[in-house]
Amino acid sequence: MPRVPARPLRRQAKQARSQASVDAVLQAAARILLRDGYLAATTNRIAEVAGVSIGTLYQYFADKDAVFDALIQRELETAGRVLEATVINADQPLETSLGQLFDAFRRLQPRGPELYRQLEHVPNALLRKRLAERNERAVAFATRLLEAHRAELRVDDLNLAAFMLVHAAQGIALSASPEQFGERLMTELARLFARYLHAD
Amino acid sequence: MPRVPARPLRRQAKQARSQASVDAVLQAAARILLRDGYLAATTNRIAEVAGVSIGTLYQYFADKDAVFDALIQRELETAGRVLEATVINADQPLETSLGQLFDAFRRLQPRGPELYRQLEHVPNALLRKRLAERNERAVAFATRLLEAHRAELRVDDLNLAAFMLVHAAQGIALSASPEQFGERLMTELARLFARYLHAD
DNA sequence: AGAAATGATGAGCGATCGCTCATGTTTCCC
DNA sequence: GGGAAACATGAGCGATCGCTCATCATTTCT
DSSP states (O other): OOOOOSOSBSSOOOSHHHHHHHHHHHHHHHHHHHHHOTTTOOHHHHHHHHTSOHHHHHHHBSSHHHHHHHHHHHHHHHHHHHHHHSOOOTTSOHHHHHHHHHHHHHHTOTTOTHHHHHHTTOOOHHHHHHHHHHHHHHHHHHHHHHHTTGGGBOOSOHHHHHHHHHHHHHHHHHHSOTTTSSHHHHHHHHHHHHHHHBOO | OOOOOSOOBSSOOOSHHHHHHHHHHHHHHHHHHHHHOTTTOOHHHHHHHHTSOHHHHHHHBSSHHHHHHHHHHHHHHHHHHHHHHSOOOTTSOHHHHHHHHHHHHHHTOTTOTHHHHHHTTOOOHHHHHHHHHHHHHHHHHHHHHHHTTGGGBOOSOHHHHHHHHHHHHHHHHHHSOTTTSSHHHHHHHHHHHHHHHBOO
């Protein structure tokens, strides 16, 4: 079995110096992706912006895709932590929980939707799979949230409702500019689903 | 003013033969985009699949982006026609109109969401602007639909509601697989918004 | 101190890209 | 028929890409 199982790092960074290089590369990749788009994010440019040589980049990343793979993994880890930190409290009103959920969604995109939008341009099937997995986890999470309030709901298929919940919120989050995606829109989004779910 | 105002065609196709070449190129571009993604859609490959020479391609398209620009314009024209064909009938129930609207949304993606997903990968700012314009027109259309039913609605900001309507539907349409985006999901989507909008 | 890891460097290779242009072929029109 | 206009061809140029590797620098450990 000669295949290394999806190891993003070619060499483990053991010293503080090397970890700094890896961080610089990821940070540079994110910056270029945000400012100039995927096509401008060449490996040479990333290394240059990161302040390391192209050789150093390739000591830690197997190929170009590995850089974006690591970047997306880092973002998704953050997303996972934020999601898990959102408490499911069956005692509080559902609309409050929905508000917290949408707020978590908004915090999942600390640099606005643009980074995610650009990450989706990465033409690697693995990355798209990771994003799809994140969505599935979000749907599962939303389903658990709904199940905690099952008694008060008037929908039969909680999974379908959760699917709409997540992808509708995502569609809005990706389309709305940061100033649009404010308190007002979030409140209305929570109301949209509260009215759909709740038995009056 | 030396700038030619966004003319996709370098030369007007006057004979049937040349129009066939242009069609073949656009069709090939769409096919490659769908099957292998944007990075595989090189100009040489497009010409090869289209069955014309690379020189012919560049007789009608100023550069690579012009091909995708023409492709997206063609798709958006179709989208516009479908949208306009969706009748606003104030006499029929709002939920019926919503169903028609979502159905139009589904028909706007005759090859499934994948072509649109790939078109968004085209790194041309002009194309993104065109897609944004399409969304704005869709929001305006939805607003008009809601205004026709204003008396029965319990939301104050129709424009905000229309914004959520369009982008939520779009988020779901882009995420759902063709078999998922069926009668069931559409019905539930219409119900989601009907309950939100309608005064019981 | 000095040997062994570990980390950093960047010139440049091979491949591929978008695109041109000199040339040949087909159609139109008188 | 024949000249002009329209259309088609594809080898290959220049630029850029991802990435390697021989070499040097720094850190760690005994």
